[in-house]
Amino acid sequence: MAAAGARLPLALLLPLFVTFFASPASATDTITANSSLSDGQTLVSAGGVFQLGFFTPASSTARFLGIWYMGLAPQTVVWVANREAPITGTTASLAINATGSLVLADPSGRVFWSSPQSNMSSTGSPVGAQLLDSGNFVLQGGGGAVLWQSFDYPSDTLLPGMKLGWDLTTGLDRHLTTWRSTGDPSPGDYTFGFDLRGVPEGFIRRDGTVPVYRNGPWNGLQFSGExxxxxxxxxxxxxFVDNASDVYYTFLVDGGGGSGNGGVVSRFVLNQSSVQRYVWPPGGQGWSLYWSLPRDQCDNYAHCGAFGACDTSGGSAACACVHGFTPASPRDWELRDSSAGCRRLTRLNCTGDGFLPLRGVKLPDTTNATEDATITVDQCRQRCLANCSCLAYAASSIKGGDSGCIIWSSPLIDIRHFPSGGQDLFVRLAASDLLAAEAAAGVQDPYIQYAKNQCAPDQPNVSTMTWTASDGDGSRKKNVVVAVVVSLSAVLLVGVGGFFLWKKLFRNKAGRFQSAQRFSSFDSSVPLTPVQLQDRSKEDEAGQSSDLNVTLFDMDAIALSTDNFAAWNKLGEGGFGAVYKGQLEGGQAVAVKRLSKYSTQGLGEFKNEVMLIAKLQHVNLVRLLGCCVHGEERMLVYEYMENKSLDNFIFGNKNRSAQLHWSKSGYMSPEYAMDGVFSVKSDVFSFGVLVLEIVSGRKNRGMYSSGEQTSLLSQAWRLWREGNALALLDEAVVRAGTHRSSEVLRCVQVALLCVQERPDDRPHMAAVFLALGNPSAVLPQPRHPGYCTDRGSASTDGEWSSTCTVNDVTVTIVEGR
Incomplete structure (x- = not known):
């Protein structure tokens, strides 16, 4: 949305001036292209349910344009237009300008808010903006086409029929953001929206990155945690809708949610660190709290850490390790700090592992999980057994019976037990821990299985042993003794045989873990020898270089080298997925990039990427050693650099360092530079800076000198607010005269969206690519960038100003709304 103080070009302001001094709009539900809405006037929806107009929050003197319930006291505001630009010292009106946008401006042309520019080429000029009984304010074009709607840009409230989630076609992220306080509707510190990585689930986050609450994946009936x-x-x-074009949650209420139709009136509100559902019953005298989340300490994200489970059945929140695990920091647990979680008692070896069922739980964080809704739960179990890195599985749907599959290959975080409801989670344990769990529980579960598994899709032989409960204690003890003897014998035989197999197959060849019989093909089904690999490469990759040498590592080697992707070997995480440090048999250190499900990359695309990366050899590029494709797993194996790449070649050589125009700090996101907080949105910030550098032909220095604006971000933001973004373009490009103004403006707008100060406001890279490649995609107005607010005192024309800080931290006290 446009920021306070922005100026519109004169040609665009003329229709606004005309409508400002024209006859005011009457108390209808629509603003037409020839009318305006001034302070003191309102729109009323046809059924008298909602009202749109200007209001002043409690303990404030500023004016805002918003929507509220009509006839309900106290006033309940559900949407605010100019959240970041309060109207003070002047009056403003709302009108439709010549470019097809709703504009909130004062008589001098100062813009406080505007909707994105409409695509009038396909829809024609806007005919009006109507307030509906649903609470949606809709800008309509010819034939009733929706050019813009308030439901796509929520404030802190979700109304019946609104969508909370993503439009994957346009990249639009509909999420809630708290008010900063009861008297300040500007965006607060908390957001609630859906994370698309892994299996989608909703998160309340603080400061855009810190998870506070997670509702769990949708299971066909409800969210796992609700x-x-x-x-x-x-x-x-x-x-809940999850398909190729949309991922969103919505709700409807009896009677449609109107306050005058005798039905239930309900709103879903993000109020600081909690989401709350309020209802106004028919004939009621006020709002009643229907439920609120988080409910208790067990709902606090990762309260019990990895492999810990929270339970409130004893009256208070209590953490316990899943059987087969023990506190990672016993002393901290004694002090009731369980955030470090639990560690495994017996290491998994992929031969003899089984599953411990946890009944009635909230499924763990699915950010890095994978889902397949097309298979049965039994097939899910077999798939998990065949995948050495699989740590747990569960049904993805419980509607009409358990079906589908979710698989976890990273530590299980944020589990809680429910006294009623919840789902079944099957956690992978070593055989000895499963026996101990069964003996302790005194009952055998038919889902506990002990399997000998070669951890490869091309070796399907899996032997299982299913235990059933016994009526007598003596019989049960006898079963346990027999089980222990049989299990120990099997483990001994498998261990001895496995040792000789390991000696035979896994030999050090040029420092790589390889097996002539255990290569996995790109089809994840045909075992390949090194010779066959070259032949298959020629067959599948027509036109590729025949001498391209890409080593295919098998899953066993990768799992063993990284200690089964242990948390202590995790180097970091980005949009691609997690990166782990590993060590091959010969002692060579490697970095393993494990592709997350959030990447929609197909098998063919992955193959092409591997071939491309393998061809890229440069002194400052980490060398690709090979890859691994196993079932749904996609991994890249790189050489591991112990801080000796750029640090060694640049900072270790003063002569080279002096020759560089180094601007590394200019690419850092504010949250990383000041707080050390890094996320995929930090990469988005860096990309935005890079785009601005390409457009302008100058570097972002990321700092100020002599009290003047010197950063590229500051200049770009100022020019954008002034409506003069084309002035940012590189002079060489301007002289060439080959550019298209619309493309330049789109690049600048996308870049400014990427460098917004709050990480949660920045788009995902998928949305960035869509915006750059799709000229018809509707883009929101960028908000304030990081590190680059205007510096100095207030300007003579009354425009808004503030000071930029990089190393200083401003603390704001937040009050509940």
């Missing part, structure tokens, strides 16, 4: 969402509720209907 069993209160009864599917047969007579008052509410809940729906």
């Amino acid at each position: 069993p209160e969402m009864e599917p047969n509720n007579s008052n509410f209907q809940f729906e």
Whole structure:
């Protein structure tokens, strides 16, 4: 949305001036292209449910344009237009300008808010903006086409029929953001929206990055962490959509949610660190709190750490390690700090492992999990057994019976037990820990299985032993003794045989873990020898260089080298997925990039990328050693650099360092530079800086000198606010005269969206690529960038100003709304 103080070009302001001094809009539900809405006037939806106009929050003197329930006291605001630009010292009006946008401006042309520019080429000029009984404010074009709607840009409230989530076609992320306080509707510190990585689930986050609460994946009936969402509720209907074009949650209420139709009135609000559902019953005198999340300490994200489970059945939140695990920091647990989680008692070896069922739980964080809704739960179990890195599995849907599959290959975080409801989670344990769990529980579970598994899809032989409960204690003890003897014998035989097999197959060849019989092909089904690999490469990659040498590592080697992707070997995580440090048999250190499910890259695309990376050889590029494709796993294996790449070649050589125009700090996101907080949105910030550098032909210095603006971000932001973004373009490009103004403006707008100060405001890279490649995609107005607010005192024309800080930290006290 446009920031306070922005100026519109004169040609665009003329229609606004005309409408400003024209006859004011009457109390209808629509603004037409020939009318305006001034302070003191309102729009009222046809059924008298909602009202749009200007209001002043409690303990404030500023004016805002918003929507609220009509006839309900106290005033309940559900949407605010100019959240970041309060109207003070002047009056403003709302009108439709010549470019097809809603504009909130004062008589001098100072813009406080505007909707994105409409694509009038396909829809025609806007005919009006209408307030509906649903609470949606819709800008309509010819034939009723929706050019813009307030439902796509929520404030802190979700109304019935609104979508909370993503439009994957346009990259639009609809999420809630708290008010900063009861008297300040500007964006607060907390957001609630859906994370698309792994299996989608909702998160409350603080400062855009820190998870506070997670509702769990949708299981066909409700979110895994919210069993209160009864599917047969007579008052509410809940729906979650997850397909190729949309991922969103919505709800409907009995009677449509209107305050005048005798039905239930309900709103879903993000109020600081909690989401709350309020209802106004028919004939009621006020809002009633229906439920609130988080409920208790067990709902606090990762309260019990990795492989820990939280339970409130004893009256208070209590953490316990899943059987087969023990506190990672016993002393901290004694002090009731379980955040370090639990560590495994017996290391998994992929031969003899089985599953311990946890009944009635909230499924763990699925950010790095994988889902396949097309298979059965039994097939899911077999797939997990065949995958050495699989740590747990569960059904992805419980609607009409358990079906589908979710697989976890990273530590299980944020588990809690429910006294009723919840789902079944099957955690992988070593055989000895499973026996101990069964003996301690005194009952055998039919889902506990002990399997000998070669951890390869091309070796399907899996022997299982299923235990059933016994009526007598003596019989049970006898079963346990027999099980222990049989299990120990099997483990001994497998261990001896495995040792000789390991000696035979896994030999050091040029420092690589390889096996002539255990190569996995790109089809994940045909074992290949090194000779066959070259032949298959020629066959599958027509036109590729026949001498391209790409080593295919097998899953066993990767799992062993990284200690089964242990947390202590994790080097970091980015948009690609997690990166682990590993050590091959010959002692060579490697870095293993493990592709996350969030990447929609297909097998063919992955193959092409591997071939491309393998051809890229440069002194400052980490060398690709090979890759691994195993079932749904996609991994790249690089040489491991112990801080000796750029640090060694640049900072270790003063002569080279002096020759560089080094601007590394200019690419750092504010949260990383000041707080050390890094996320995929930090990469987005860096990309935005890079785009601005390409457009302008100058470097971002990322700092100030002599009290003047010197950073590229500051200049770009100032020019954008002034409506003069084309002035940023590189002079060489301007002289050439080959550029298209629309493309330049789109690049600048996308770049400014990427460098917004708050990480949560920045788009995902998928949305960035879509915006750059799709001229018809509607883009939101960028918000304030990081490190580059205007510096100095207030300007003579009354424009808004503030000071930029990089090393200083400003602390704001936040009050609940």
